[in-house]
Amino acid sequence: MYVYMQNNNKLSRLRQQLHDSVDRLRQVLEVAWDRSPLVKGSLYQIARRCGRPHCRCTRGHLHRNFVLTWSEQGRHHMRSLSPEQVAQLRPKSREYARFRQARAQVTVLCKRILAILDQIEELRREAS
Numbered sequence: 001m002y003v004y005m006q007n008n009n010k011l012s013r014l015r016q017q018l019h020d021s022v023d024r025l026r027q028v029l030e031v032a033w034d035r036s037p038l039v040k041g042s043l044y045q046i047a048r049r050c051g052r053p054h055c056r057c058t059r060g061h062l063h064r065n066f067v068l069t070w071s072e073q074g075r076h077h078m079r080s081l082s083p084e085q086v087a088q089l090r091p092k093s094r095e096y097a098r099f100r101q102a103r104a105q106v107t108v109l110c111k112r113i114l115a116i117l118d119q120i121e122e123l124r125r126e127a128s
């Protein structure tokens with residue numbers, strides 16, 4: 001009887017955890033309902049020398065411009081951007097980052113939910 005009560009307490013606690021995890025999952029999945037476009041990659045400003053022998057960059061005035069970087073199938077890519085492209089791409093790149101963060105949280109939450117389900121199964125299972 002005592003073990004039965006204990007298991008019931010554990011089950012209640014696990015169900016509460018499951019409930020909380022599902023609520024959190026629902027919040028995280030909000031990103032899936034947005035329709036704004038995503039652009040894979042991060043924006044960086046880079047400063048470099050161009051290589052021309054008498055350019056001002058040889059005296060320390062480096063050329064600065066924005067690039068979009070991303071990797072695909074383990075390969076790194078970089079694209080130079082005009083100021084107009086920077087303005088256009090920045091929010092899309094931010095949205096992409098937000099989406100990927102949410103996706104990573106979904107992975108964690110799904111693992112947690114499965115672990116809770118396994119514990120619930122364990123508590124409910126009787127000897128065969």
Ligand SMILES: [Zn+2]
Pocket residue numbers: 049050051052055056057058063
């Ligand atoms: Zn230069």
